[in-house]
Amino acid sequence: MATDRTNSLLAGELLIELRRDAGVPLHRQIESSIRDGIRSGRLRLGTSLPPTRTVAADLNVSRGVVVEAYQQLVAEGYLTSRTGGYTQVAAGPETAPAPAAPKPAAALKIDFGYGRADVSHFPRTAWLRSIRTVLTEAPNERFGYLSGHGVPELREALADYLNRVRGTAADPGNVVICNGYAQGISLVLQVLAKSGARRIVVEDPSSDDDCRPLAAAAGIDVVGVAVDRDGIRVDELDRVEADAVILTPSHQWPTGAVLSAEARAGVLRWARRCGALVIEDDYDAEHRYDRAPIGAIQGLAPDQVVYAGTASKTLAPGLRLGWLLVPGHLVEDVVAAKVTADRGSPVIDQLAFADFLARGEFDRHLRRMRPAYRRRRDALLGALEKYTPEVEPAGIAAGLHLVAWLPPELDEAALVEAAARRGVGVYGVSPYRLGSTGPGGLIFGYATLSERAITEGIVVLAEAIGDLRR
Incomplete structure (x- = not known):
C-alpha cells in the first residue's frame, strides 16, 4: 500500500478551492487548479488522480462537473485516461529522471505528421x-x-x-x-x-x-x-x-x-x-x-x-x-x-x-472525436495567426490536416529543414506536385498532438522563419 500511496492522490490532495461567487464555471476552476499543479511540478508525471466521484463528493459538486474538467485536461494533453483505468498526469517533469540516451540530430520532438487519426481514443x-x-x-x-x-x-x-x-x-x-x-x-x-x-x-x-x-x-x-x-x-x-x-x-x-x-x-x-x-x-x-x-x-x-x-x-x-x-x-x-x-x-x-x-457506436465515436479534433485545429489556427502571421492557412473546414501557404520570400524546403533541425516536423507541398506550379506550402497534421504541443511547435517554426530571414 505504501508504494501505491506515493503514486496516487486523495481528493483533498488536489488542493482545489472553489469560489462559487467568482462568476467562473466550477469545471473551469477545477481545470485551472489541476493544470497549475501540473505546471508547477506539484502533480508529478504518472501520478494517478482520484476518481471523479470521490473528487465530486469532496468538493460537493455533481460528478459531471469533475468529468468535464478531467475530459478537457485529457484533450489538452495534461492528463491521460483509459476506460476502466486511472486518470493520470501525462505532462510535467518526471521524478529523478534517468539520464536520457542521446537522440539523433534528426529526432523530432513535435511532429505535425498528417494522415493519422488519434488511435489513443479508439473505442x-x-x-x-x-x-x-x-x-x-x-x-x-x-x-x-x-x-x-x-x-x-x-x-x-x-x-x-x-x-x-x-x-x-x-x-x-x-x-x-x-x-x-x-x-x-x-x-x-x-x-x-x-x-x-x-x-x-x-x-x-x-x-x-x-x-x-x-x-x-x-x-x-x-x-x-x-x-x-x-x-x-x-x-x-x-x-x-x-x-x-x-x-x-x-x-x-x-x-x-x-x-x-x-x-x-x-x-x-x-x-x-x-x-x-x-x-x-x-x-x-x-x-x-x-x-x-x-x-x-x-x-x-x-x-x-x-x-x-x-x-x-x-x-x-x-x-x-x-x-x-x-x-x-x-x-x-x-x-x-x-x-x-x-x-x-x-x-x-x-x-x-x-x-x-x-x-450507432460509429456515430457516437465521431461525435466524441469531432470536438477534440476541432479544439486542436483551433489551437493550430490560433498559433499560426499569433506567431506566423505571414502564412495563409487553407482547407481548415474539415479533415485532420491543413495547409499553410508561404509568402514568396520563404523557401519551402529550407523552412522544412530548419524546423526539423529544431525538432519540429513539418512537410512541404512541393513533393506532391506532378508538374503544376504554385506557392510553397506546409502541411500540418494536428490529430495526434495536444493543444500545448501544437502551440510549442508553431513557436519553434516561427523561430526558424526568423532565422531564415536574417
Whole structure:
C-alpha cells in the first residue's frame, strides 16, 4: 500500500478551492487548479488522480462537473485516461529522471505528421462488445469461405450509413469490402487495366503513396491536372483524354479545397464524354467542423463513380477496413479481383464493424472525436495567426490536416529543414506536385498532438522563419 500511496492522490490532495461567487464555471476552476499543479511540478508525471466521484463528493459538486474538467485536461494533453483505468498526469517533469540516451540530430520532438487519426481514443469497450456479439451470435456459415463482396451484414450496414451520412446512392449489392484504400484502388486499377485503360488523371498536387506505383505496375500512365482553390481545374481536365480520374472532392488532399457544384457537374460531363470512370476517395469527410459534411459525388452518378472509403481516419488504420461502392457493370470484375488477391477480408472484423455501425457506436465515436479534433485545429489556427502571421492557412473546414501557404520570400524546403533541425516536423507541398506550379506550402497534421504541443511547435517554426530571414 505504501508504494501505491506515493503514486496516487486523495481528493483533498488536489488542493482545489472553489469560489462559487467568482462568476467562473466550477469545471473551469477545477481545470485551472489541476493544470497549475501540473505546471508547477506539484502533480508529478504518472501520478494517478482520484476518481471523479470521490473528487465530486469532496468538493460537493455533481460528478459531471469533475468529468468535464478531467475530459478537457485529457484533450489538452495534461492528463491521460483509459476506460476502466486511472486518470493520470501525462505532462510535467518526471521524478529523478534517468539520464536520457542521446537522440539523433534528426529526432523530432513535435511532429505535425498528417494522415493519422488519434488511435489513443479508439473505442475499445464498444468494439469489444461488438466482437463478443459476433462470437456468440454469428451463424456458423459466416466462418467459412465467403464471396469477395464481403459479409452481407456489413454491406447492408455500410449502405445504410453512407446513404444517410454521405449522401450516396448505395445498394448493398454494389458494396465491396477491401483492406483499406490501398487495396481498393489496386482492385479498381486492375479492372481498368484489364479493360484496356491506358491513362488516368490525378489531382496535382496529390498523394503518390497508393495510386502512382500501382498504375505504373499495371501499365497505366498517370497525368496530373492542376488544383486551385475550388478543386481540380475542370477547364484543364476537358483538354485531357483519359479512362479515369481520381478525386478527393470533399476535402482535396493536400490543399483542402472543396470541389464546387459546378465543377462536380463538369467532371461528370467530362466522364460521360470520355466514357471514363470517376474514382472518389472520400478519405476524411466525416470530420467537418464549420458546416455539414459535403455530400459524395457518387450520389449524383452511381453508374459513373467508384466511391472509396475507409475506417482509417475515423477509427484506426490498423483495422485495415475499407469499402468500395462500385457501378453495377463493374461489380463482378472487382469482386473477382478481390478473390484473386486474398479470398476476402477477415470475417470477424467485418461482422464486428457491422454490429458497431448498426448499434450507432460509429456515430457516437465521431461525435466524441469531432470536438477534440476541432479544439486542436483551433489551437493550430490560433498559433499560426499569433506567431506566423505571414502564412495563409487553407482547407481548415474539415479533415485532420491543413495547409499553410508561404509568402514568396520563404523557401519551402529550407523552412522544412530548419524546423526539423529544431525538432519540429513539418512537410512541404512541393513533393506532391506532378508538374503544376504554385506557392510553397506546409502541411500540418494536428490529430495526434495536444493543444500545448501544437502551440510549442508553431513557436519553434516561427523561430526558424526568423532565422531564415536574417
